[in-house]
Amino acid sequence: MSSGNGTPRDDLKIIGRPRRRVDGRAKVTGQTLFADDLVLPRMLHCKLLRSSLPHARILQIDVSRALAHPGVHLVLTGGDFPIPYGILPVSEDETALCTDVVRFVGDPVAAVVARDEFTAAEAVDLIEVEYETLLTIATPEEALATPEPRIHEHSEKGNIHKLVSLSFGDVDQALKDSYRVFDDTFFYQGNTHLAIEQHATLAAIDPDGKLTVWSSTQTPHYLHRALAKVLETPAAHIRVIACPNGGGFGGKSDPFNHEIVVAGAARILDRPVKICLTREEVFYCHRGRHPVQMSFRTGVDREGNITGMHVRTFLDGGAYGSYGVASTFYTGALQTVTYHVPRYRFQGCRVFTNKPPCGPKRGHGTPQPRFGQEVQLDKIAEALDQDPADLRLRIVEKPDTITANYMTVSTIGLAECIRRVVKRSDWRRKFRQLPEGHGLGLACSSYLSGAGLPIYWNRMPHTGVQLKLDRSGGVTVFCGAIEIGQGSDDVLVACVAEVLGIQPFDIRAVTGDTDLTPVDLGSYSSRVTLMMGNAAIQAAERAREILASAVAAHLKVPRSRLVFADNTVLDSADPDTSVSFQEAVCLAEAASGTVGTVGSYTPPRSAARYKGGGVGPTPTYSYTASVVEVRVDPETGWIDVPRVWIAHDIGRALNPTLVRGQVEGDVYMAVGEALMEEQTFRRLPSRLSPALVHKFPSMLEYKSPTSHDMPEVITDLVEDPDPAGPFGAKEVGQGPLLPVMPAVANAVYDAVGVRVDEIPITPEKILKGLELKRAGRSPRVGPGPFPDIDWPEPLEVPPPWEGGDGKAETPKDVPR
Amino acid sequence: MKNAHMTLTINGEETEVSFAPYKTLLEVLREDLRLTGTKHGCELGECGACAVLLDGKPVLSCLVLGLECDGREVLTVEGLAEDGRLHPLQETFADMGAAQCGYCTPAILVTARELLDRIPNPSREQVREALSGILCRCTGYHQIFEAVEAAMTCTPLPAAGRARDEPLETEA
Numbered sequence: 001m002s003s004g005n006g007t008p009r010d011d012l013k014i015i016g017r018p019r020r021r022v023d024g025r026a027k028v029t030g031q032t033l034f035a036d037d038l039v040l041p042r043m044l045h046c047k048l049l050r051s052s053l054p055h056a057r058i059l060q061i062d063v064s065r066a067l068a069h070p071g072v073h074l075v076l077t078g079g080d081f082p083i084p085y086g087i088l089p090v091s092e093d094e095t096a097l098c099t100d101v102v103r104f105v106g107d108p109v110a111a112v113v114a115r116d117e118f119t120a121a122e123a124v125d126l127i128e129v130e131y132e133t134l135l136t137i138a139t140p141e142e143a144l145a146t147p148e149p150r151i152h153e154h155s156e157k158g159n160i161h162k163l164v165s166l167s168f169g170d171v172d173q174a175l176k177d178s179y180r181v182f183d184d185t186f187f188y189q190g191n192t193h194l195a196i197e198q199h200a201t202l203a204a205i206d207p208d209g210k211l212t213v214w215s216s217t218q219t220p221h222y223l224h225r226a227l228a229k230v231l232e233t234p235a236a237h238i239r240v241i242a243c244p245n246g247g248g249f250g251g252k253s254d255p256f257n258h259e260i261v262v263a264g265a266a267r268i269l270d271r272p273v274k275i276c277l278t279r280e281e282v283f284y285c286h287r288g289r290h291p292v293q294m295s296f297r298t299g300v301d302r303e304g305n306i307t308g309m310h311v312r313t314f315l316d317g318g319a320y321g322s323y324g325v326a327s328t329f330y331t332g333a334l335q336t337v338t339y340h341v342p343r344y345r346f347q348g349c350r351v352f353t354n355k356p357p358c359g360p361k362r363g364h365g366t367p368q369p370r371f372g373q374e375v376q377l378d379k380i381a382e383a384l385d386q387d388p389a390d391l392r393l394r395i396v397e398k399p400d401t402i403t404a405n406y407m408t409v410s411t412i413g414l415a416e417c418i419r420r421v422v423k424r425s426d427w428r429r430k431f432r433q434l435p436e437g438h439g440l441g442l443a444c445s446s447y448l449s450g451a452g453l454p455i456y457w458n459r460m461p462h463t464g465v466q467l468k469l470d471r472s473g474g475v476t477v478f479c480g481a482i483e484i485g486q487g488s489d490d491v492l493v494a495c496v497a498e499v500l501g502i503q504p505f506d507i508r509a510v511t512g513d514t515d516l517t518p519v520d521l522g523s524y525s526s527r528v529t530l531m532m533g534n535a536a537i538q539a540a541e542r543a544r545e546i547l548a549s550a551v552a553a554h555l556k557v558p559r560s561r562l563v564f565a566d567n568t569v570l571d572s573a574d575p576d577t578s579v580s581f582q583e584a585v586c587l588a589e590a591a592s593g594t595v596g597t598v599g600s601y602t603p604p605r606s607a608a609r610y611k612g613g614g615v616g617p618t619p620t621y622s623y624t625a626s627v628v629e630v631r632v633d634p635e636t637g638w639i640d641v642p643r644v645w646i647a648h649d650i651g652r653a654l655n656p657t658l659v660r661g662q663v664e665g666d667v668y669m670a671v672g673e674a675l676m677e678e679q680t681f682r683r684l685p686s687r688l689s690p691a692l693v694h695k696f697p698s699m700l701e702y703k704s705p706t707s708h709d710m711p712e713v714i715t716d717l718v719e720d721p722d723p724a725g726p727f728g729a730k731e732v733g734q735g736p737l738l739p740v741m742p743a744v745a746n747a748v749y750d751a752v753g754v755r756v757d758e759i760p761i762t763p764e765k766i767l768k769g770l771e772l773k774r775a776g777r778s779p780r781v782g783p784g785p786f787p788d789i790d791w792p793e794p795l796e797v798p799p800p801w802e803g804g805d806g807k808a809e810t811p812k813d814v815p816r
Numbered sequence: 817m818k819n820a821h822m823t824l825t826i827n828g829e830e831t832e833v834s835f836a837p838y839k840t841l842l843e844v845l846r847e848d849l850r851l852t853g854t855k856h857g858c859e860l861g862e863c864g865a866c867a868v869l870l871d872g873k874p875v876l877s878c879l880v881l882g883l884e885c886d887g888r889e890v891l892t893v894e895g896l897a898e899d900g901r902l903h904p905l906q907e908t909f910a911d912m913g914a915a916q917c918g919y920c921t922p923a924i925l926v927t928a929r930e931l932l933d934r935i936p937n938p939s940r941e942q943v944r945e946a947l948s949g950i951l952c953r954c955t956g957y958h959q960i961f962e963a964v965e966a967a968m969t970c971t972p973l974p975a976a977g978r979a980r981d982e983p984l985e986t987e988a
Contacts, residue, residue, distance in 0.1 A: 020910050020911045021910070024909075024910030024911065024915060025906075027909075027915040027917075027918030028906040028909045028910045028921060029893065029894070029896075029902070030892070030894055030922045032918045033852070034919065036856075037852035039847075039850065116836075118836070118838070194953055196855070196857040196865050196917075196919045196920050196951060196952070196953055197855070197917070198856070198857065244917070245917060246857075246917050246918070247953045247954055248917075278859070279857065279858040279862075484917060485916040485917025485919075485954045486916070657911075657913040657959075660913065660959070661954070661956075661959055664955060664956035664957075664958050665916065665953075665955055665956045668953075668955070668956030669953070698858070698862060699862035699951065700860075700862040704951060706948045706949075707943075707945075707948045707950075707957045707961075708944055708945075708948050710958065712958075
């Protein structure tokens with residue numbers, strides 16, 4: 001049996017208790033309106049023509065036949081949207097429709113707006129594009145070796161988009177002085193979000209002439225900014241409404257071509273225009289997990305304490321910037337926050353290739369290095385003849401620490417997480433003691449509870465909440481946060497209900513609407529519960545103060561004695577002296593006018609002051625430990641995962657039902673990544689086509705776990721409230737995914753003695769490893785040497801214990 | 817292309833509909849009858865999100881032509897609640913975390929209802945099997961299995977204007 005185990009605090013009535021989510025009824029009656037469910041009178045439909053070539057110059061586009069097709073209202077091409085955009089200000093390298101060059105099969109070239117989807121699709125086929133093919137860069141190695149033609153002019157050099165080189169203390173010396181140094185390379189294949197809802201957008205002109213865009217987006221605020229820029233329209237004249245997302249996982253976090261195209265089309269035609277992508281298009285939109293090659297060079301002393309670590313990562317970015325610069329930094333940011341690493345060097349390189357762009361998927365840039373780090377630790381433990389759980393328990397980072405790379409660790413429940421999964425899984429009696437083919441593996445991880453910095457530089461809050469209370473006793477809470485299934489509306493309402501002593505059902509939530517709600521940066525980086533929750537508490541506490549003043553005057557009791565609970569405001573010294581919550585609002589409205597409050601949240605300033613130190617800091621890190629059990633069939637290599645034990649340091653579970661769902665959903669997605677999910681590409685036979693296409697852009701062939709593949713999950717929540725979190729809560733949406741992949745790899749090694757140093761771990765790789773083992777060779781399956789990359793001189797930042805202040809040293813004048 | 821006309825029973829009500837003859841049942845439901853509770857994730861019969869009951873049996877509505885449904889009975893998520901009461905499955909799904917984003921939920925609900933109609937006391941394996949054609953990317957399936965099992969003993973309350981914050985009353 002699976003089990004969540006929140007421990008409610010007596011004085012909290014809503015928080016910490018399992019409860020139906022506020023939007024539960026809508027979701028089980030089919031009344032939740034997703035973007036493609038919206039229909040407006042006179043609505044037209046849009047289809048995109050996507051490039052059939054991976055890299056080519058557009059010489060000419062002839063749209064005349066499409067325009068003449070009956071039922072077609074509009075055909076748009078790149079020239080209609082010349083202004084570039086992109087999620088990160090440092091890589092605004094996209095246009096709504098390609099203007100001169102196509103960069104991957106699937107890059108949108110033209111758009112047709114017609115009376116229905118069928119007609120639009122017919123007309124798309126009538127558009128003729130003349131291309132001049134350019135050299136295709138298919139792999140990251142080709143990108144390194146092929147500086148020209150450049151896929152983007154803004155890349156650092158050739159087709160290298162981004163190079164990062166950061167050094168925290170003298171790592172070479174630390175490794176030299178180590179008892180042992182471990183050198184390993186790993187590979188983590190790319191995979192995609194596969195949210196069941198296909199991206200959809202509807203745009204329309206309001207009665208007053210302004211533009212409204214409804215979209216399946218996790219980041220309406222960033223979409224709002226992109227629309228204002230590309231359409232050259234004041235943002236105040238554009239309203240973006242994020243519909244509840246039918247799953248996001250990071251895949252709906254960029255401003256997308258289709259969103260901008262239908263917004264532009266609606267404006268030109270003065271009619272509503274809708275688009276819904278096909279599943280194949282969703283695969284090509286991608287923005288998913290980067291394929292990453294990694295090198296881990298780690299020194300340890302005799303006890304297994306880490307003395308120094310040098311991590312190199314090489315990311316296949318695909319055709320556009322997307323979140324790639326942040327993804328690159330994330331592959332090096334969090335290695336230091338789980339175990340103490342006194343000296344650390346990180347070098348990362350992201351290249352452009354002619355494939356769909358990679359971006360953020362659940363865990364954003366951190367599952368790949370986490371896999372490498374945790375598998376290497378397993379090897380270190382074995383080499384030192386230590387139990388991998390004991391080794392980790394010894395080297396776990398201390399609370400209230402600033403790490404070598406200036407990440408601030410506040411509370412850390414990792415040791416307790418490890419103890420719990422060890423106990424629950426009967427690790428001590430099973431590890432290295434199960435029969436051949438059966439194994440257990442352990443791994444740990446950490447994740448952010450919200451990125452410390454916004455995507456574009458500004459000093460404003462990351463989230464805002466407004467509360468409206470009126471004489472009806474009803475409360476409306478407004479926030480820009482976006483419900484993507486994680487339960488953000490429920491967190492918002494629960495925080496307000498708890499503070500005001502009312503029921504969640506008494507509150508209406510209005511969310512994700514740039515006209516009506518204060519800005520929230522979006523549902524990404526596991527930021528919503530912590531940031532929005534804190535803002536909601538602040539707004540609700542301010543409202544409680546207003547009500548308390550009026551009630552205190554009315555009841556003639558000191559304000560400090562008033563308690564808000566069970567829809568009443570009562571005197572704690574004399575519970576019979578009370579007013580109902582509704583009366584309290586009436587008293588406040590009479591005393592001081594309309595009752596409304598605001599709250600907001602800005603993360604604390606980071607200790608990292610060096611360039612690149614903006615990626616990784618967070619108000620507080622969550623921690624997770626996992627033990628995975630596998631059964632491996634030595635005949636077929638088939639891997640079963642019957643059971644996963646997972647313990648997550650969540651600070652406090654606000655609604656344990658939802659928390660458990662997030663943990664199990666993380667485990668689910670992790671098992672898919674560990675065993676089967678791959679976003680891979682192939683060249684077509686050159687005599688037929690120069691195209692580079694997705695191997696299997698369909699939900700049947702892109703394998704993901706079904707109800708039959710899901711292991712039993714034994715969930716433990718470690719609840720040690722964190723001072724930074726709302727009621728002590730940390731994140732849960734992403735962290736519990738991270739330890740599962742390396743734990744699977746470590747369990748496979750325990751089961752059959754084969755090291756698979758890459759993801760996914762497939763039966764073929766197991767069989768290859770077993771073959772090597774039988775031949776008396778090293779039973780290791782994984783990538784070869786890390787590629788040769790011309791790294792820049794590292795930015796030198798002395799760690800805190802070596803006199804550093806978080807800033808980089810003045811660059812040495814070293815000729816290169 | 818001339819529209820097709822036909823009469824079918826949708827959620828217990830005889831319904832006339834006129835639609836382009838190439839449309840699938842999914843499209844007829846969503847576009848011509850505005851029953852958008854039924855979802856789509858691929859329109860190729862792969863994800864299972866469009867499942868409805870056709871003459872009481874689960875089908876993927878994206879693989880059924882509208883024209884095939886003349887005179888037949890279709891049940892969608894909108895028809896699960898009866899007499900102002902949610903179906904027990906809807907109650908337990910809402911209470912027990914079985915719906916996260918809610919996108920595959922309508923398909924899973926109608927499929928689970930057919931299972932419970934056919935086998936009132938299914939085993940966990942039977943639940944897994946019945947739902948194996950519908951992908952859920954959010955939950956990891958366990959809370960769905962548990963909600964299906966809890967629905968066997970759940971007594972629903974009137975649906976409107978009610979928040980259910982207390983745990984479900986189910987027989988032990």
